[in-house]
Every structure is written in C-alpha cells, then in structure tokens.
Amino acid sequence: MPSSQDSEINIEEFYLRYGPMVLRRCIQLLRDEEKAKDATQEVFAKLLLKKKQLKGQYPSSLLFRISTNICLNMLRKHRKSDLRDSDATLKNAVAYDDGEKKIVLQDLLRKLFRKEKPSTSEIVIMHFVDGMTLQEVADEIGLSVSGVRRRIREFRSRAESKREIYNDK
Numbered sequence: 001m002p003s004s005q006d007s008e009i010n011i012e013e014f015y016l017r018y019g020p021m022v023l024r025r026c027i028q029l030l031r032d033e034e035k036a037k038d039a040t041q042e043v044f045a046k047l048l049l050k051k052k053q054l055k056g057q058y059p060s061s062l063l064f065r066i067s068t069n070i071c072l073n074m075l076r077k078h079r080k081s082d083l084r085d086s087d088a089t090l091k092n093a094v095a096y097d098d099g100e101k102k103i104v105l106q107d108l109l110r111k112l113f114r115k116e117k118p119s120t121s122e123i124v125i126m127h128f129v130d131g132m133t134l135q136e137v138a139d140e141i142g143l144s145v146s147g148v149r150r151r152i153r154e155f156r157s158r159a160e161s162k163r164e165i166y167n168d169k
Contacts, residue, residue, distance in 0.1 A: 009051050014059055015044055021060065022067045029071035029125075039074055043067045065140055068122055076118075112159055120151050127152060 022043050026036035043066050113121050119141060126132045126140060127148070134152075138145045 009047065009059070011044060011048050011051060014047065014063070018060060018063050019044070022063050025064060025067045026071050029068065030074065035074065036071075039067065039070050042070050046070070061140060068125070069118070072118060072121060072125075112155070116155065120155055123148055123151050124155055 019040065023036055023040045026039040026043075027033055030036045030039060043063060046066060047063075113124075116124075123137055123141060126137045127134065132140070134145045134148050138148045141148065143151075
C-alpha cells in the first residue's frame with residue numbers, strides 16, 4: 001500500500017535530473033553565474049519547503065516557472081542598488097542593431113517593468129525572450145490565451161505611449 005511519502009516529490013532526484021536546466025534558465029535571466037547558482041539553490045530550497053504540497057506532475061514546467069519567478073524577484077530586489085543586473089537581462093531582450101534605439105528601448109523596458117505586475121513581466125519575457133507561444137505561456141501562467149494576449153497588448157500599448165513621450169523630449 002503506497003504511503004503518503006510516495007506522492008511526495010523526490011528532491012534529490014529532481015535536483016540530479018533538472019538541476020542543469022534550472023541553472024541554465026537562471027544564467028539566461030540573471031547573466032551572472034554566481035547569482036544563478038544562488039537562484040538555483042533557492043529553487044530547490046523552495047521545493048524542499050513545499051514538497052508535501054507539490055505533485056510530481058510536469059516537473060520541468062514547475063521548475064521552469066519557479067526559477068523564472070525567483071530570478072525576476074532577484075532582479076527586482078537588486079534593481080535599486082545595482083541596475084547592471086537588470087540591464088544585462090534587458091540588453092539581451094532587445095535585439096536591435098541600432099545603438100541609439102537599443103539604449104532607448106532598454107531604458108523604456110526598465111521603466112515599464114518597474115510598474116508591471118510580476119506576472120506581466122514574466123509573460124513578456126516568456127513570449128518575447130524565450131519564444132514561447134501564447135498557448136505555452138498561458139499554460140505556464142495559468143491564464144487563458146486571450147488573457148495572455150490582452151496582457152501583451154496592454155504592455156505594448158504602455159510601451160508605445162512611453163516611447164512617444166520619451167521621443168518628444
């Protein structure tokens with residue numbers, strides 16, 4: 001007869017199997033290997049604390065989302081004291097060749113993300129940086145595709161209005 005422990009996730013097994021994926025994700029977002037290692041440890045510490053509440057279904061999706069949230073929280077936390085971390089993430093998110101336009105857009109994204117809900121920032125990064133489809137983002141976030149589309153549309157609208165204001169100066 002299975003015990004209640006059988007339904008719990010095996011942290012060691014998850015770490016061995018998914019640790020490299022989590023570390024890659026953290027490096028991608030933080031652009032700092034040491035901070036990414038800290039974030040990876042935090043992901044698995046969080047799993048350890050919550051393991052009785054979690055199911056072993058879709059572990060890569062779960063870990064991907066937890067690592068994204070932890071990294072975004074780290075970037076937000078360090079934004080005021082050290083903008084270089086978030087600048088590195090934003091530089092990689094904006095792929096324009098024109099140097100001046102790139103700087104303007106990086107500044108714009110930094111300002112917009114500062115006022116966005118964490119989930120909206122996560123949606124934008126998943127869709128535009130990670131290349132996930134609207135359906136994939138919706139599945140990860142727990143919203144409908146139309147909800148994700150609306151958040152992206154609203155984000156774009158705010159970005160466009162900020163860009164127009166910035167260009168008028």
